[in-house]
Amino acid sequence: MEESGERVVACPWCDEPEEIEMVAEFGSHLMVSQYICRSCRSPFEVIRR
Numbered sequence: 001m002e003e004s005g006e007r008v009v010a011c012p013w014c015d016e017p018e019e020i021e022m023v024a025e026f027g028s029h030l031m032v033s034q035y036i037c038r039s040c041r042s043p044f045e046v047i048r049r
């Protein structure tokens, strides 16, 4: 897993970083943000830093 320091969000299902849309700044926890992948229409959460 690469850690470049930049917050690059990629879809965990199709690994598509260009079709990601943030749907909520806070997800099920305060430390995660909710995103949805427009490519495969799958929602997922990313841990905020």
Ligand SMILES: [Zn+2]
Pocket: 011, 012, 013, 014, 015, 016, 037, 038, 039, 040, 041, 042
């Ligand atoms: Zn996807």
